[in-house]
Amino acid sequence: MTARLFLQVFSIQARKLMSYRADFWLNAVVLFFVEFGIAYFLWSAIFRASGATEIAGMTLQTMLLYYVSVLLLGKVVKGTERDITVSTEIYEGTLTRYLLYPSNYFGIKYAEHLGLMAPALVELVLFGLAAVLLIQPSGSVHVTPRTVAMAAVAVLLANLLQFALLFPIQAVGFWADNVWTLLVMYRFASQMLGGLFLPLNLFPDWSQPLLAALPFKYLFYFPATTLLGQVDDASWLRGIAVTAAWCVIAGLVGRWVWRRGTHQYTGVGI
Protein backbone atom coordinates (compact mmCIF):
# COMPACT_ATOMS: atom_id res chain seq x y z
CA MET A 1 0.00 0.00 0.00
CA THR A 2 1.44 3.37 -1.01
CA ALA A 3 1.88 6.22 1.46
CA ARG A 4 -0.31 8.41 -0.77
CA LEU A 5 -3.24 6.01 -0.63
CA PHE A 6 -2.77 5.60 3.13
CA LEU A 7 -2.92 9.38 3.60
CA GLN A 8 -5.96 9.68 1.35
CA VAL A 9 -7.92 7.04 3.28
CA PHE A 10 -6.86 8.70 6.55
CA SER A 11 -7.94 12.11 5.28
CA ILE A 12 -11.33 10.91 3.96
CA GLN A 13 -12.13 9.21 7.26
CA ALA A 14 -11.12 12.28 9.30
CA ARG A 15 -13.12 14.66 7.10
CA LYS A 16 -16.14 12.34 7.18
CA LEU A 17 -16.21 12.47 10.97
CA MET A 18 -15.59 16.19 11.22
CA SER A 19 -18.35 16.94 8.70
CA TYR A 20 -21.00 16.19 11.36
CA ARG A 21 -20.04 19.27 13.33
CA ALA A 22 -23.07 19.54 15.62
CA ASP A 23 -22.78 15.84 16.42
CA PHE A 24 -19.08 16.22 17.12
CA TRP A 25 -19.43 19.18 19.46
CA LEU A 26 -22.43 17.76 21.28
CA ASN A 27 -20.86 14.37 21.89
CA ALA A 28 -17.34 15.67 22.49
CA VAL A 29 -18.28 18.36 24.96
CA VAL A 30 -20.99 16.46 26.82
CA LEU A 31 -19.11 13.18 27.02
CA PHE A 32 -15.92 14.82 28.28
CA PHE A 33 -17.72 16.95 30.84
CA VAL A 34 -19.86 14.05 32.06
CA GLU A 35 -16.91 11.66 32.40
CA PHE A 36 -14.65 14.24 33.97
CA GLY A 37 -17.54 15.61 36.07
CA ILE A 38 -18.25 12.18 37.56
CA ALA A 39 -14.56 11.73 38.42
CA TYR A 40 -14.45 15.24 39.90
CA PHE A 41 -17.51 14.76 42.09
CA LEU A 42 -16.52 11.22 43.09
CA TRP A 43 -12.99 12.05 44.17
CA SER A 44 -13.95 15.36 45.77
CA ALA A 45 -16.49 13.45 47.90
CA ILE A 46 -13.95 10.75 48.79
CA PHE A 47 -11.22 13.22 49.76
CA ARG A 48 -13.74 15.26 51.75
CA ALA A 49 -15.10 12.24 53.61
CA SER A 50 -11.71 10.71 54.40
CA GLY A 51 -10.07 14.00 55.37
CA ALA A 52 -6.87 12.71 53.70
CA THR A 53 -4.69 14.94 51.54
CA GLU A 54 -3.34 11.98 49.55
CA ILE A 55 -4.83 8.66 48.44
CA ALA A 56 -2.42 6.12 46.95
CA GLY A 57 0.16 8.90 46.72
CA MET A 58 -2.17 11.20 44.74
CA THR A 59 -3.60 14.54 45.86
CA LEU A 60 -7.02 15.64 44.58
CA GLN A 61 -5.34 17.88 41.96
CA THR A 62 -3.11 15.02 40.80
CA MET A 63 -6.13 12.73 40.60
CA LEU A 64 -8.08 15.26 38.52
CA LEU A 65 -5.14 15.85 36.17
CA TYR A 66 -4.81 12.10 35.79
CA TYR A 67 -8.48 11.88 34.71
CA VAL A 68 -8.12 14.79 32.26
CA SER A 69 -5.08 13.11 30.72
CA VAL A 70 -6.41 9.58 30.62
CA LEU A 71 -9.82 10.64 29.23
CA LEU A 72 -8.37 12.84 26.49
CA LEU A 73 -5.45 10.57 25.54
CA GLY A 74 -7.80 7.60 25.80
CA LYS A 75 -10.02 9.16 23.14
CA VAL A 76 -7.03 9.47 20.83
CA VAL A 77 -6.19 5.81 21.44
CA LYS A 78 -9.77 4.57 21.00
CA GLY A 79 -10.80 6.87 18.15
CA THR A 80 -14.56 7.16 18.14
CA GLU A 81 -15.17 3.44 18.67
CA ARG A 82 -17.12 3.44 15.41
CA ASP A 83 -14.56 1.35 13.58
CA ILE A 84 -16.49 -1.90 13.76
CA THR A 85 -16.54 -2.06 9.98
CA VAL A 86 -14.49 -5.25 9.56
CA SER A 87 -17.14 -7.54 11.07
CA THR A 88 -19.89 -5.59 9.30
CA GLU A 89 -18.09 -5.96 5.97
CA ILE A 90 -17.76 -9.69 6.52
CA TYR A 91 -21.43 -9.98 7.52
CA GLU A 92 -22.70 -7.90 4.60
CA GLY A 93 -20.33 -9.43 2.08
CA THR A 94 -18.84 -6.04 1.17
CA LEU A 95 -15.43 -7.36 2.18
CA THR A 96 -15.23 -8.88 -1.32
CA ARG A 97 -14.44 -5.56 -2.98
CA TYR A 98 -11.48 -5.02 -0.63
CA LEU A 99 -10.14 -8.47 -1.49
CA LEU A 100 -10.18 -7.43 -5.15
CA TYR A 101 -8.47 -4.07 -4.57
CA PRO A 102 -4.76 -4.01 -5.42
CA SER A 103 -3.93 -2.83 -1.90
CA ASN A 104 -3.44 -4.23 1.55
CA TYR A 105 -6.66 -4.58 3.61
CA PHE A 106 -4.85 -4.08 6.94
CA GLY A 107 -3.31 -0.87 5.61
CA ILE A 108 -6.68 0.53 4.54
CA LYS A 109 -8.28 -0.38 7.84
CA TYR A 110 -5.41 1.08 9.86
CA ALA A 111 -5.57 4.32 7.87
CA GLU A 112 -9.31 4.48 8.65
CA HIS A 113 -8.59 3.74 12.30
CA LEU A 114 -6.05 6.58 12.41
CA GLY A 115 -8.54 8.89 10.71
CA LEU A 116 -10.93 8.27 13.60
CA MET A 117 -8.35 9.93 15.86
CA ALA A 118 -8.82 13.34 14.25
CA PRO A 119 -11.78 14.60 16.34
CA ALA A 120 -10.09 13.33 19.49
CA LEU A 121 -6.97 15.36 18.66
CA VAL A 122 -9.08 18.52 18.47
CA GLU A 123 -10.60 17.69 21.86
CA LEU A 124 -7.18 16.93 23.29
CA VAL A 125 -5.82 20.34 22.38
CA LEU A 126 -8.93 22.31 23.44
CA PHE A 127 -9.80 20.59 26.72
CA GLY A 128 -6.19 19.79 27.59
CA LEU A 129 -5.21 23.46 27.44
CA ALA A 130 -8.30 24.48 29.44
CA ALA A 131 -7.52 21.87 32.09
CA VAL A 132 -3.89 22.96 32.43
CA LEU A 133 -5.09 26.53 32.98
CA LEU A 134 -7.81 25.56 35.46
CA ILE A 135 -6.10 22.84 37.49
CA GLN A 136 -2.71 23.80 38.85
CA PRO A 137 -0.20 20.94 38.53
CA SER A 138 1.05 19.93 41.95
CA GLY A 139 3.04 17.26 43.79
CA SER A 140 4.15 14.47 41.51
CA VAL A 141 2.87 16.08 38.27
CA HIS A 142 5.56 17.57 36.01
CA VAL A 143 4.33 18.20 32.47
CA THR A 144 7.27 19.31 30.29
CA PRO A 145 7.95 19.32 26.52
CA ARG A 146 9.96 16.14 27.12
CA THR A 147 7.04 14.29 28.81
CA VAL A 148 4.70 15.53 26.06
CA ALA A 149 7.03 14.04 23.41
CA MET A 150 7.36 10.77 25.35
CA ALA A 151 3.58 10.59 25.78
CA ALA A 152 3.06 11.25 22.04
CA VAL A 153 5.17 8.17 21.22
CA ALA A 154 3.30 6.10 23.82
CA VAL A 155 -0.10 7.25 22.45
CA LEU A 156 0.79 6.46 18.83
CA LEU A 157 1.94 3.00 19.81
CA ALA A 158 -1.14 2.55 22.03
CA ASN A 159 -3.35 3.48 19.07
CA LEU A 160 -1.64 0.81 16.97
CA LEU A 161 -2.06 -1.69 19.83
CA GLN A 162 -5.76 -0.87 20.08
CA PHE A 163 -6.13 -1.58 16.36
CA ALA A 164 -4.11 -4.80 16.64
CA LEU A 165 -6.20 -6.03 19.58
CA LEU A 166 -9.52 -5.16 17.95
CA PHE A 167 -8.76 -6.71 14.58
CA PRO A 168 -8.85 -10.41 15.63
CA ILE A 169 -12.07 -9.74 17.57
CA GLN A 170 -13.60 -8.16 14.48
CA ALA A 171 -12.44 -11.10 12.38
CA VAL A 172 -14.49 -13.48 14.55
CA GLY A 173 -17.22 -12.17 12.23
CA PHE A 174 -16.07 -14.87 9.77
CA TRP A 175 -17.62 -17.46 12.08
CA ALA A 176 -20.26 -15.54 14.07
CA ASP A 177 -23.08 -13.33 12.74
CA ASN A 178 -22.72 -10.83 15.52
CA VAL A 179 -19.53 -9.74 17.28
CA TRP A 180 -20.69 -6.54 18.96
CA THR A 181 -21.01 -8.40 22.26
CA LEU A 182 -17.32 -9.36 22.03
CA LEU A 183 -16.39 -5.76 21.25
CA VAL A 184 -18.39 -4.50 24.23
CA MET A 185 -16.70 -7.09 26.45
CA TYR A 186 -13.32 -5.93 25.19
CA ARG A 187 -14.30 -2.31 25.87
CA PHE A 188 -15.36 -3.01 29.47
CA ALA A 189 -12.25 -5.08 30.22
CA SER A 190 -9.76 -2.78 28.51
CA GLN A 191 -11.16 0.37 30.11
CA MET A 192 -11.22 -1.11 33.61
CA LEU A 193 -7.85 -2.88 33.42
CA GLY A 194 -6.33 -0.04 31.39
CA GLY A 195 -6.93 2.61 34.06
CA LEU A 196 -9.69 4.58 32.37
CA PHE A 197 -12.10 4.14 35.27
CA LEU A 198 -9.58 4.17 38.11
CA PRO A 199 -5.83 4.85 38.25
CA LEU A 200 -4.10 1.47 38.25
CA ASN A 201 -2.03 2.29 41.34
CA LEU A 202 -5.28 2.01 43.33
CA PHE A 203 -5.56 -1.66 42.41
CA PRO A 204 -4.36 -4.17 45.03
CA ASP A 205 -0.63 -4.98 45.16
CA TRP A 206 -1.18 -8.62 44.16
CA SER A 207 -2.76 -7.51 40.86
CA GLN A 208 0.07 -5.16 39.80
CA PRO A 209 2.30 -7.80 38.09
CA LEU A 210 -0.77 -9.09 36.22
CA LEU A 211 -1.77 -5.59 35.11
CA ALA A 212 1.80 -4.93 33.93
CA ALA A 213 1.81 -8.14 31.89
CA LEU A 214 -1.56 -7.52 30.19
CA PRO A 215 -1.71 -5.13 27.21
CA PHE A 216 -4.47 -2.84 28.58
CA LYS A 217 -2.25 -0.80 30.90
CA TYR A 218 -0.31 0.43 27.86
CA LEU A 219 -3.45 1.69 26.14
CA PHE A 220 -4.45 4.33 28.72
CA TYR A 221 -2.59 4.37 32.03
CA PHE A 222 0.93 4.32 30.63
CA PRO A 223 0.50 7.25 28.16
CA ALA A 224 -1.36 9.33 30.79
CA THR A 225 1.21 8.85 33.55
CA THR A 226 3.99 9.47 31.02
CA LEU A 227 2.42 12.82 30.12
CA LEU A 228 2.15 13.75 33.80
CA GLY A 229 5.86 13.04 34.29
CA GLN A 230 5.31 10.07 36.60
CA VAL A 231 7.29 7.58 34.49
CA ASP A 232 11.09 7.60 34.59
CA ASP A 233 13.18 6.96 31.47
CA ALA A 234 13.89 3.30 32.21
CA SER A 235 10.22 2.52 32.93
CA TRP A 236 9.18 4.40 29.81
CA LEU A 237 11.55 2.37 27.62
CA ARG A 238 10.31 -0.85 29.23
CA GLY A 239 6.69 0.26 28.69
CA ILE A 240 7.33 1.07 25.03
CA ALA A 241 9.02 -2.32 24.56
CA VAL A 242 6.09 -4.17 26.15
CA THR A 243 3.59 -2.20 24.02
CA ALA A 244 5.54 -3.03 20.87
CA ALA A 245 5.73 -6.70 21.88
CA TRP A 246 1.94 -6.81 22.38
CA CYS A 247 1.46 -5.14 18.97
CA VAL A 248 3.50 -7.93 17.38
CA ILE A 249 1.67 -10.69 19.28
CA ALA A 250 -1.79 -9.25 18.53
CA GLY A 251 -0.75 -8.63 14.91
CA LEU A 252 0.31 -12.25 14.47
CA VAL A 253 -2.92 -13.51 16.01
CA GLY A 254 -4.86 -11.15 13.74
CA ARG A 255 -3.03 -12.42 10.66
CA TRP A 256 -3.65 -16.03 11.61
CA VAL A 257 -7.37 -15.44 12.25
CA TRP A 258 -7.63 -13.43 9.01
CA ARG A 259 -6.04 -16.22 6.93
CA ARG A 260 -8.29 -18.90 8.40
CA GLY A 261 -11.32 -16.65 8.01
CA THR A 262 -10.72 -15.64 4.40
CA HIS A 263 -10.28 -19.31 3.47
CA GLN A 264 -13.86 -20.01 4.44
CA TYR A 265 -15.29 -16.62 3.44
CA THR A 266 -18.00 -17.11 0.82
CA GLY A 267 -18.73 -13.48 0.00
CA VAL A 268 -22.40 -13.99 0.64
CA GLY A 269 -23.88 -11.08 2.51
CA ILE A 270 -27.30 -10.12 3.78
Place this chain on the structure above:
Amino acid sequence: MRYLRLYAHFLRFSVSRAFEFRVDFYFRIVMDCVYYAVNIGFFAILYNKTGLVGGWTESEAYVFVCGFLLVDAINMTVFANNLWLLPLLINKGDLDYYLVRPVSSLFFVSLREFAANSFLNIVIASGLMVWALRRFPEPLGTVRVVVYLVFLANGVLLTYAIRLAFITPVFWLHSSRGLDELNFSLEHLSERPDQIYAGWVRRILLTVVPFALVASVPAHVLFEGLTVDRALATAGVSVLFCAAAVLFWRRGLRAYSSASS
Protein backbone atom coordinates in the same frame (compact mmCIF):
# COMPACT_ATOMS: atom_id res chain seq x y z
CA MET B 1 -56.26 -8.16 28.80
CA ARG B 2 -55.86 -7.67 25.06
CA TYR B 3 -52.48 -6.07 25.63
CA LEU B 4 -51.37 -8.93 27.88
CA ARG B 5 -52.32 -11.47 25.22
CA LEU B 6 -50.45 -9.44 22.63
CA TYR B 7 -47.38 -9.26 24.86
CA ALA B 8 -47.50 -13.04 25.31
CA HIS B 9 -47.27 -13.33 21.50
CA PHE B 10 -44.31 -10.92 21.45
CA LEU B 11 -42.58 -13.12 24.05
CA ARG B 12 -43.17 -16.31 22.07
CA PHE B 13 -41.79 -14.87 18.82
CA SER B 14 -38.81 -13.27 20.55
CA VAL B 15 -37.80 -16.44 22.38
CA SER B 16 -37.89 -18.57 19.26
CA ARG B 17 -35.90 -15.93 17.35
CA ALA B 18 -33.28 -15.68 20.12
CA PHE B 19 -32.50 -19.38 19.88
CA GLU B 20 -31.75 -19.06 16.18
CA PHE B 21 -28.56 -17.19 17.09
CA ARG B 22 -27.06 -19.53 19.68
CA VAL B 23 -23.54 -18.03 19.68
CA ASP B 24 -24.89 -14.53 20.20
CA PHE B 25 -27.10 -15.89 22.97
CA TYR B 26 -24.09 -17.08 24.99
CA PHE B 27 -21.88 -14.09 24.08
CA ARG B 28 -24.51 -11.75 25.46
CA ILE B 29 -24.65 -13.55 28.80
CA VAL B 30 -20.87 -13.40 29.15
CA MET B 31 -20.86 -9.73 28.08
CA ASP B 32 -23.24 -8.74 30.85
CA CYS B 33 -21.29 -10.80 33.39
CA VAL B 34 -18.15 -8.82 32.44
CA TYR B 35 -20.17 -5.61 32.88
CA TYR B 36 -21.32 -6.71 36.34
CA ALA B 37 -17.77 -7.69 37.34
CA VAL B 38 -16.41 -4.31 36.20
CA ASN B 39 -19.03 -2.37 38.17
CA ILE B 40 -18.67 -4.38 41.37
CA GLY B 41 -14.87 -4.42 40.96
CA PHE B 42 -14.88 -0.62 40.66
CA PHE B 43 -16.42 -0.21 44.11
CA ALA B 44 -14.32 -3.04 45.62
CA ILE B 45 -11.13 -1.20 44.55
CA LEU B 46 -12.43 2.15 45.81
CA TYR B 47 -13.29 0.75 49.23
CA ASN B 48 -9.79 -0.68 49.48
CA LYS B 49 -8.62 2.92 49.78
CA THR B 50 -11.51 4.67 51.52
CA GLY B 51 -14.27 3.92 54.01
CA LEU B 52 -17.09 6.01 52.56
CA VAL B 53 -18.20 6.93 49.05
CA GLY B 54 -21.01 9.46 48.89
CA GLY B 55 -21.76 8.77 52.55
CA TRP B 56 -22.23 5.06 51.96
CA THR B 57 -20.26 2.16 53.42
CA GLU B 58 -19.02 -0.71 51.27
CA SER B 59 -22.08 -2.87 52.07
CA GLU B 60 -24.43 -0.04 51.17
CA ALA B 61 -22.56 0.66 47.94
CA TYR B 62 -22.86 -2.99 46.89
CA VAL B 63 -26.65 -2.87 47.42
CA PHE B 64 -26.73 0.34 45.35
CA VAL B 65 -24.64 -1.06 42.48
CA CYS B 66 -26.54 -4.38 42.42
CA GLY B 67 -29.81 -2.40 42.31
CA PHE B 68 -28.46 -0.44 39.39
CA LEU B 69 -27.38 -3.66 37.63
CA LEU B 70 -30.82 -5.21 38.15
CA VAL B 71 -32.51 -2.14 36.63
CA ASP B 72 -30.08 -2.31 33.72
CA ALA B 73 -30.70 -6.04 33.16
CA ILE B 74 -34.48 -5.56 33.08
CA ASN B 75 -34.12 -2.64 30.68
CA MET B 76 -31.78 -4.58 28.42
CA THR B 77 -34.27 -7.44 28.30
CA VAL B 78 -37.54 -5.56 27.93
CA PHE B 79 -36.88 -2.21 26.24
CA ALA B 80 -33.32 -1.83 24.93
CA ASN B 81 -33.61 -3.66 21.59
CA ASN B 82 -36.85 -1.86 20.76
CA LEU B 83 -35.50 1.59 21.54
CA TRP B 84 -32.30 0.85 19.63
CA LEU B 85 -34.34 0.18 16.50
CA LEU B 86 -36.73 3.08 16.98
CA PRO B 87 -34.67 5.81 15.18
CA LEU B 88 -34.28 3.45 12.24
CA LEU B 89 -38.04 2.88 12.04
CA ILE B 90 -38.68 6.62 12.09
CA ASN B 91 -36.02 7.54 9.54
CA LYS B 92 -36.91 4.78 7.09
CA GLY B 93 -40.64 5.27 7.41
CA ASP B 94 -41.13 1.77 8.81
CA LEU B 95 -43.07 3.26 11.71
CA ASP B 96 -46.12 3.16 9.41
CA TYR B 97 -46.40 -0.55 10.13
CA TYR B 98 -46.85 0.20 13.84
CA LEU B 99 -49.14 3.17 13.43
CA VAL B 100 -51.80 1.31 11.43
CA ARG B 101 -52.22 -1.37 14.13
CA PRO B 102 -55.28 -1.11 16.40
CA VAL B 103 -53.11 -0.82 19.53
CA SER B 104 -51.06 1.94 21.14
CA SER B 105 -48.09 2.64 18.86
CA LEU B 106 -45.89 3.35 21.87
CA PHE B 107 -46.78 -0.01 23.41
CA PHE B 108 -46.02 -1.75 20.15
CA VAL B 109 -42.68 -0.07 19.37
CA SER B 110 -41.48 -0.28 22.97
CA LEU B 111 -42.28 -3.89 23.77
CA ARG B 112 -42.37 -5.85 20.54
CA GLU B 113 -38.86 -7.28 20.86
CA PHE B 114 -38.14 -9.13 24.12
CA ALA B 115 -34.41 -9.88 24.42
CA ALA B 116 -34.71 -13.47 25.55
CA ASN B 117 -30.92 -13.79 25.43
CA SER B 118 -30.69 -11.12 28.15
CA PHE B 119 -33.29 -12.78 30.33
CA LEU B 120 -30.71 -14.96 32.06
CA ASN B 121 -28.93 -11.75 33.02
CA ILE B 122 -31.96 -10.70 35.07
CA VAL B 123 -31.53 -13.96 36.97
CA ILE B 124 -27.80 -13.27 37.46
CA ALA B 125 -28.42 -9.63 38.50
CA SER B 126 -31.13 -10.82 40.92
CA GLY B 127 -28.62 -13.27 42.38
CA LEU B 128 -26.15 -10.42 42.87
CA MET B 129 -28.88 -8.39 44.57
CA VAL B 130 -29.63 -11.27 46.96
CA TRP B 131 -25.88 -11.54 47.67
CA ALA B 132 -25.64 -7.80 48.43
CA LEU B 133 -28.70 -7.86 50.69
CA ARG B 134 -27.54 -10.97 52.54
CA ARG B 135 -24.11 -9.53 53.28
CA PHE B 136 -25.67 -6.32 54.60
CA PRO B 137 -24.66 -6.07 58.29
CA GLU B 138 -28.03 -4.93 59.67
CA PRO B 139 -31.48 -6.52 59.30
CA LEU B 140 -33.43 -4.61 56.65
CA GLY B 141 -36.90 -6.09 57.09
CA THR B 142 -39.19 -7.54 54.46
CA VAL B 143 -41.35 -4.44 54.09
CA ARG B 144 -38.35 -2.23 53.39
CA VAL B 145 -37.03 -4.68 50.80
CA VAL B 146 -40.43 -4.81 49.09
CA VAL B 147 -40.66 -1.00 49.04
CA TYR B 148 -37.09 -0.91 47.68
CA LEU B 149 -38.06 -3.26 44.84
CA VAL B 150 -41.06 -1.06 44.03
CA PHE B 151 -38.74 1.95 43.81
CA LEU B 152 -36.38 -0.04 41.57
CA ALA B 153 -39.32 -0.93 39.31
CA ASN B 154 -39.99 2.81 39.12
CA GLY B 155 -36.30 3.18 38.17
CA VAL B 156 -36.81 0.77 35.28
CA LEU B 157 -39.73 2.82 34.02
CA LEU B 158 -37.80 6.06 34.37
CA THR B 159 -34.78 4.68 32.52
CA TYR B 160 -37.11 3.78 29.67
CA ALA B 161 -38.85 7.18 29.72
CA ILE B 162 -35.56 9.10 29.78
CA ARG B 163 -34.22 7.17 26.81
CA LEU B 164 -37.47 7.61 24.91
CA ALA B 165 -37.29 11.36 25.55
CA PHE B 166 -33.75 11.44 24.11
CA ILE B 167 -34.70 9.38 21.04
CA THR B 168 -37.91 11.25 20.17
CA PRO B 169 -36.05 14.27 18.66
CA VAL B 170 -35.28 11.95 15.70
CA PHE B 171 -38.68 13.01 14.35
CA TRP B 172 -37.27 16.51 13.77
CA LEU B 173 -33.52 15.95 13.54
CA HIS B 174 -33.59 12.91 11.20
CA SER B 175 -30.14 12.01 12.53
CA SER B 176 -29.22 8.36 12.80
CA ARG B 177 -29.75 8.09 16.55
CA GLY B 178 -31.40 11.31 17.74
CA LEU B 179 -29.88 12.26 21.07
CA ASP B 180 -29.41 8.63 22.11
CA GLU B 181 -25.61 8.99 22.27
CA LEU B 182 -26.13 11.91 24.63
CA ASN B 183 -28.33 9.71 26.81
CA PHE B 184 -25.62 7.02 26.87
CA SER B 185 -23.17 9.63 28.12
CA LEU B 186 -25.50 11.07 30.74
CA GLU B 187 -26.59 7.62 31.93
CA HIS B 188 -23.18 7.21 33.56
CA LEU B 189 -24.33 9.77 36.12
CA SER B 190 -26.74 7.20 37.55
CA GLU B 191 -23.95 4.64 38.06
CA ARG B 192 -22.55 6.52 41.08
CA PRO B 193 -24.22 7.38 44.43
CA ASP B 194 -26.24 10.59 44.12
CA GLN B 195 -24.67 12.09 47.25
CA ILE B 196 -21.31 12.57 45.53
CA TYR B 197 -22.97 15.26 43.40
CA ALA B 198 -23.33 18.69 44.90
CA GLY B 199 -25.59 21.73 44.46
CA TRP B 200 -27.49 22.24 41.25
CA VAL B 201 -26.07 19.11 39.58
CA ARG B 202 -27.71 16.95 42.26
CA ARG B 203 -30.96 18.90 42.02
CA ILE B 204 -31.04 18.38 38.24
CA LEU B 205 -30.42 14.66 38.69
CA LEU B 206 -33.28 14.44 41.16
CA THR B 207 -35.77 16.40 39.07
CA VAL B 208 -35.11 17.54 35.48
CA VAL B 209 -33.27 14.44 34.22
CA PRO B 210 -34.04 12.11 37.12
CA PHE B 211 -31.11 9.67 36.86
CA ALA B 212 -30.75 9.76 40.67
CA LEU B 213 -34.20 8.20 41.04
CA VAL B 214 -33.10 5.08 39.12
CA ALA B 215 -30.95 3.39 41.78
CA SER B 216 -29.71 5.96 44.31
CA VAL B 217 -33.05 7.09 45.77
CA PRO B 218 -34.32 3.47 46.06
CA ALA B 219 -31.13 2.66 48.01
CA HIS B 220 -31.76 5.62 50.33
CA VAL B 221 -35.29 4.32 50.92
CA LEU B 222 -33.88 0.91 51.83
CA PHE B 223 -31.22 2.23 54.22
CA GLU B 224 -33.06 5.16 55.79
CA GLY B 225 -36.70 4.12 55.47
CA LEU B 226 -39.48 5.67 53.41
CA THR B 227 -40.51 9.20 54.31
CA VAL B 228 -43.65 10.94 53.02
CA ASP B 229 -41.50 13.67 51.42
CA ARG B 230 -39.38 11.17 49.54
CA ALA B 231 -42.37 9.11 48.40
CA LEU B 232 -44.23 12.17 47.15
CA ALA B 233 -41.18 13.66 45.45
CA THR B 234 -40.31 10.39 43.69
CA ALA B 235 -43.89 9.76 42.60
CA GLY B 236 -44.36 13.37 41.47
CA VAL B 237 -41.16 13.55 39.43
CA SER B 238 -41.72 10.08 37.92
CA VAL B 239 -45.31 10.76 36.88
CA LEU B 240 -44.43 14.17 35.46
CA PHE B 241 -41.40 12.89 33.58
CA CYS B 242 -43.19 9.86 32.12
CA ALA B 243 -46.18 12.01 31.11
CA ALA B 244 -43.84 14.54 29.50
CA ALA B 245 -42.04 11.75 27.60
CA VAL B 246 -45.35 10.37 26.28
CA LEU B 247 -46.59 13.85 25.28
CA PHE B 248 -43.26 14.50 23.57
CA TRP B 249 -43.65 11.21 21.68
CA ARG B 250 -47.14 12.22 20.54
CA ARG B 251 -45.85 15.57 19.29
CA GLY B 252 -43.15 13.67 17.47
CA LEU B 253 -45.76 11.46 15.82
CA ARG B 254 -47.49 14.60 14.53
CA ALA B 255 -44.23 15.65 12.88
CA TYR B 256 -43.73 12.19 11.36
CA SER B 257 -44.04 12.26 7.60
CA SER B 258 -43.89 8.54 6.86
CA ALA B 259 -41.46 7.08 4.34
CA SER B 260 -40.25 10.44 3.19
CA SER B 261 -39.09 11.47 6.67
